Amino acid sequence: MTAASSLPPLAASSRVLDATTYDAILLAGFGGPEGQDDVIPYLRNVTRGRGIPDERLEEVSHHYRHFGGISPINEQNRDLKAALEAEIASRGLGLPVYWGNRFWAPYFSDALREIHADGHRRVLVLVTTAFSSYSGCRAYREDLATALAETGLEGVLELDKVRQYFDHPGFVDPNVDAVRAGLASLRDQGLLDGAHVMFATHSIPTAAADVSGPREALPSGAPVPTGGENEWYAGGGWYVEQQRAVSALVMDRVADEFPGVPWSLVFQSRSGSPEIPWLEPDINDAIEALDPDVKGLVISPIGFVSDHMEVAWDLDNEAVETCEERGIVPVRVPTVGVDPAFVAGLVDLVEERHVAPGGTPRSREALTGLGPWQDVCPTDCCLGRAAKATIASC
Numbered sequence: 001m002t003a004a005s006s007l008p009p010l011a012a013s014s015r016v017l018d019a020t021t022y023d024a025i026l027l028a029g030f031g032g033p034e035g036q037d038d039v040i041p042y043l044r045n046v047t048r049g050r051g052i053p054d055e056r057l058e059e060v061s062h063h064y065r066h067f068g069g070i071s072p073i074n075e076q077n078r079d080l081k082a083a084l085e086a087e088i089a090s091r092g093l094g095l096p097v098y099w100g101n102r103f104w105a106p107y108f109s110d111a112l113r114e115i116h117a118d119g120h121r122r123v124l125v126l127v128t129t130a131f132s133s134y135s136g137c138r139a140y141r142e143d144l145a146t147a148l149a150e151t152g153l154e155g156v157l158e159l160d161k162v163r164q165y166f167d168h169p170g171f172v173d174p175n176v177d178a179v180r181a182g183l184a185s186l187r188d189q190g191l192l193d194g195a196h197v198m199f200a201t202h203s204i205p206t207a208a209a210d211v212s213g214p215r216e217a218l219p220s221g222a223p224v225p226t227g228g229e230n231e232w233y234a235g236g237g238w239y240v241e242q243q244r245a246v247s248a249l250v251m252d253r254v255a256d257e258f259p260g261v262p263w264s265l266v267f268q269s270r271s272g273s274p275e276i277p278w279l280e281p282d283i284n285d286a287i288e289a290l291d292p293d294v295k296g297l298v299i300s301p302i303g304f305v306s307d308h309m310e311v312a313w314d315l316d317n318e319a320v321e322t323c324e325e326r327g328i329v330p331v332r333v334p335t336v337g338v339d340p341a342f343v344a345g346l347v348d349l350v351e352e353r354h355v356a357p358g359g360t361p362r363s364r365e366a367l368t369g370l371g372p373w374q375d376v377c378p379t380d381c382c383l384g385r386a387a388k389a390t391i392a393s394c
Helices: 036-046 054-059 062-066 073-090 108-117 134-151 169-188 206-210 238-254 283-288 309-326 340-353
Strands: 024-029 097-101 122-127 158-161 195-202 263-268 296-300 329-332
Touching: 024 073, 024 108, 036 054, 036 062, 062 309, 073 097, 073 340, 097 108, 108 134, 122 134, 122 340, 134 158, 169 195, 169 238, 169 296, 169 329, 169 340, 195 238, 195 283, 195 309, 206 238, 238 263, 263 283, 263 309, 283 309, 296 309, 309 329
Parallel strands: 024 097, 024 122, 122 158, 195 263, 195 296, 296 329
Antiparallel strands: none
């Protein structure tokens, strides 16, 4: 069902902060180990407060052990920081870029101390997640608030976070290009007639998905502009709705060259207690359930912004193996990474919020009827209950 221009906007689109002048940018990442000795301490950080013994952590550390204990995410964020610095310099914005992580060095507290020591006081935060969920938005806000308190900089540094950018052109366009290239690869191999596209994103507990985003709904009976058949929004679950909407948009954009290719939204990287319901289907189960006529599969990691550990292991190893067992040719396309359009889009988001005195902010772009998303989160947005069951792999 397509978007109708007469639909009322979501309240999220009205929760906008006035543009102002900032001193610096903080690139906020998840963090990951950078050697075998880092793996267990890192996993302790991620699971702190959950009472998980080191023996259990060692059981889930094999992804990192396989890659020498090194997660690619830190190097990817170093590359993204450098790309942001170059783009910011090319626009003459004069904003230094700092980098801090939730769970590994450089930690948020390290970055905030450095920012303060360099004389900056108003900081705009770019988070390396595009979609709304507790772990993708609210947890970053909470951890930044904790870091401000721990460093004694609460009330001294002012931190504002840019909005979730799932439907910003800078995120959507590189994903369109990637899926188009993946389908072209299958066409070159003579597999287009039996092609399918899977958009993969991180599974989270269904209870956490149900409370993702603000607790508001469109008026009764109003269609959600996700592009899928018979999709209606009944409250809650913005994490899934956003990703379904973007996946549908990507397929609509490639339909000029590849019409009628079936697609699905699938989930990966489940962890935690098996008794807790998580979003399904798992990508491997979904691959096994594909029609026998499917001979080629494009796998798009739509839920991620870089090819970090979950992409490298869960998709490039486990999902590829499942495809091979089924006799399906997989084409795993890249995340947005440091694609110039993505980097430029992030700086566009900065320019929505940062203006020189007397200047005009950039207009807020969004390619689905769900956005542009909010700058300010209400108190009941992305509630954290049940979300803390995860053991992330980044």
